[in-house]
Amino acid sequence: MTTLKNRITRLNRIDTFSPYFFLPFFLLLYFFVSLFDFHRFELFRVNTSIWPAVFLAVVSYYIGVYIVDKKGWMFPSFGLKSIRGYTIYFIWLLALIGAVAYFTMLTGGNASFTDESVRVDLDPKLNFLSQLLWFSGVLLLSLQVIRDKNLTKWKMVMYASMYGVLMIMFLLMGYRVPIVIMLFTALVIIHYVIKRIKLSWLLTTLFIVAVFFSLLGFLRAISEDTSNPFNNRNQPDVELTEEQAENLLTVEQLVNQTPRWVRGLNGQSVTGHIVLSKIMEYTKEEGYLGGELHAGIISTILPGEQTSPRMKVTEVVNSLSIEEGKYISRPNRTTTPTYIGQLFLDGGYILVVIGFMFFGVIISLLYNQVKKMGFRTYQSVAYAFVMSIFTVSLHTGLLDLLFYLMIGFVILTAAINNVKPNAVH
Incomplete structure (x- = not known):
């Protein structure tokens, strides 16, 4: 018992959200949890190992972090010092635009957290503009907490309640990613501004959050309106040999021996593992997409019908499983490729190295600004937000134009406000 306490004490001394720890820890934990697949790897014939790409990603990330940390580099002000101090007004403008768009959608009846098909409507x-509401809300509330020098328990409850209302508002739109980003951002702000979060507490929190969103996904699955074409669960209409059909049925029976809600607890990470493996298998046979996936980030806003990057991922992974009588993702649904899968599909190991070094460099540049300016500054908000998006993107991939714009805005405003506390007003 004493030995266990000593180990927990040593773990709790780690700066949980430092660039050297949190993101690579989360990445490795994500794929470690995916190893408890309950026969789903066998069901989808996962034959290609993902671990060379995973370990290369971690090493590349550390190289980026280490170089910037040792050099002490930070973002320049980009020659925009003249607008320093006006950041808060820009954020309020974004909040106004987002609020108008959100409530316009809400009055149109487009709200349901139990049916993912709400996204289609x-x-x-x-929808694009409404996302500015949660984005600006996170920044404004975080700034208020940082600038409040008399942070009483009542005020913390009030801020937490406002944050909770904002999260519920976007849960009604059927999207979980903004909620997870808000949660991670809040945790980082609490850690650096209010009270240090020990690693043991973080692991407990991550477990609770993971269970909550897994059960939410389970609730969605069992409450889907199957008469809606978007929720169609039919499998590929292909002819299987008697042996193939029997093998498929046997494996499905093995999978179903584990209760559905138990499989749902780590279903997201298992799916991420399967998709990454299938992407790597696909590139062996068909080659890389050569930038097509990332080009889709921009092309989806162009006129006419466009294939979104995640829909392209669905096409890729299903192309390897249709002949086996199974869809990895339903054809009318998008597929999250993981950030490693996103990079690997377009450019293999080389792009994985570049992409994760990019993550490391950006995170370390922001962290250096935090260390210079102090934790009760806008720099902490910027660091918390970008770290959160990067962490969530390890599962979803960084394939949303809006997230790139958000990251750019936060980095730019953090750079031009690279001054002592209370400069953002």
Whole structure:
């Protein structure tokens, strides 16, 4: 018992959210949890090992972090010092635009957290603009917490309640990613501004959050309106040999021996593992997409019908499983490729190295600004937000134009406000 306590004490001394720890720890934990697949690897014939790509990603990330940390580099002000101090007004403007778009959608009846098909009915332009509400809300609330020098328990409850209302508002739109980003951002702000979060507490929190969103996904699955074409669960209409059909049925029976809600606890990470493996298998046979996936980030906003990057991932992974009588992802659904899969599909190991070095460099540049300016500054908000998006993107991939714009805005405003506390007003 004493030995265990000593180990927990040593673990709790780690700066949980430092660039050297949190993101690579989360990445390795994500894929470690995916190893408890309950026969799903066998069901989808996972034959290609993902671990060379995973370990290369971690090493590349550390190289980026280490170089920037040792050099002490930070983002320059980009020659925009003249607008320093006006950041808060830009954020409020974004909040206003987002609020108008959000409530316009809400009055149109587009709200449901139990049915993912609600996304199909959302107006693309209004949905895009409405995301500015949670983005600006996170920044404004975080700044208020940082600048409040008399942070009483009552005020913390009030801020937490406002944050909770904002999260529920976007849970109604059928998207979980903004909620997870808000949660991670809040944790980082709490860690650096209010009270240090020990690693043991973080692991407990991550477990609770993971269970909550897994059960939410389970609730969605069992409450889907199957009469809606978007929720069609039919498998490929292909002819299997008697042996193939029997093998498929046997494996499905093995999978179903584990209760569905138990499989749902780590279903997201198992799916991420399967998709990454299938992407690597696909590139062996068909080659890399050569930038097509990343080009789709921009092309989806162009006029006419466009294939989104995640829909392209669905096509890729299903192309390897249709003949076996199974869809990895339903054809009318998008597929999250993981950030490693996103990079690997377009450019293999070389792009994985470049992409994760990019993550490391950006995170370390922001962290250096935090160390210079102090934790009760806008720099902490910027670091928390970008770290959160990068962490969530390890599962979803960084394939949303809006997230690139958000990251750019936060980095730019953090750079031009690279001054002592209370400069953002």
